[in-house]
Amino acid sequence: MKGDIENGAVYASLKGRVTFITGGASGIGEGLVEHFCAQGARVTFVDIAADAGQALVERIKAKGHAAPRFIRCDLKQIEQLRGAIEETVKRDGPIRALLSNAGNDDRHRSEDVTVEYWDDRMAVNLRHQFFAAQAVRPHMRDAGGGSIVNFGSITWLVGDGDCPAYVTAKASITGLTRALAREFGPERIRVNCMMPGWIMTERQVKLWLTPEGEKQIADRQCLPDRLYPADIARMALFLAADDSRMCSSQNFIVDGGWV
Template structure:
């Protein structure tokens, strides 16, 4: 059964809606792109990796869903990000949904962190979320509302010890969400935070799903199944749709019950 199989919800309000997704070329972002396209949304996404992103566009078009617009972009370049948002709005119409998904959880130890590496981790995992939200706000205001979904992580809640700069950035995403939700709320722009658990993306499986990792999941996750990118995408669909019209300034944890 495909990850966008009919047994899952369809949201009429997402059909034709302009959606902008960061980091959409692989992993969770790829699943977001596929799911929104399957809903009939007009999707644009950015990613630094061009080859897999272009293959994704081809795959979706071949499947018969509306093909997304791919704009190559290194999100550390804020001006390039702003230009990509403008291109997406010109192509798909005013943006009504922003999925601030892009990030990188490379492992590191405190003694190895330099100021340059720290600043880069903030740029990769936090800074672009603010500027993407800042840039889409006028479009959403003109539409009479919108949905911004910032992607955090459960890592800061559980205190993962092997990526302190990443953990710090993801904790800050929650603070950013609360601040923007309060500021943007009068314009009916909803801002929520998604906090995924250990999602079995290709990268995670390849780099870190060791026997010790499997043991950790078995011990700490309440549900026995492995968390998949589609599990995150389906929650994002709900938060983007009109079904969640009164949900804002909240954190939605999808982690299989990590304790």
């Protein structure tokens, strides 16, 4: 059961809340954008995929929800990321919720990894999360606090062996989250880590949901149902809302009981 936006919980504190989402044009990020807009948040999202980003804006408008703003951004270029954050603040006011979702889990073998590929994977999956948090911090602080949700993965807990650079980056996000939560906490900025399981995005289904993959899900998950972006979005709404005001420095796993 995928669930729908209209029948989910409503968080009053998210209405009008300035929210910044990375990697929002597809997959889990697309679900985040849809759900936060349905709550009435003032959403800006960034992605490198311009066509998909603009198409998502139009779909949300057509549903009658609060329309998001899309900014094309290559997150490997930190100055572009900083520029998008400052543009958002100038337009909407201080960002109170940051969801650092963007990443790429392309498969690779250790023997094929070059120094250049390794550095690229760190830039795609880890580096931008730190610099996004660094950029929003003064705005959250001056506004009286905020919520940062870094997106990790259960891959490092289970020790996936087909993407070691990705697994390393995702493990590092847990450490980053705990360090920032301790440093930012006195400013009432909460920092948590979301750790999804195997989410049935269009990309995952197309590339990796083989009969063997289906069997793995059946064998590993406690729950029989498939996970969808909406399942992650609903947890993210809670973490961004005032309802979770005393939750920080934690990993929130949504994986159907895989680990």
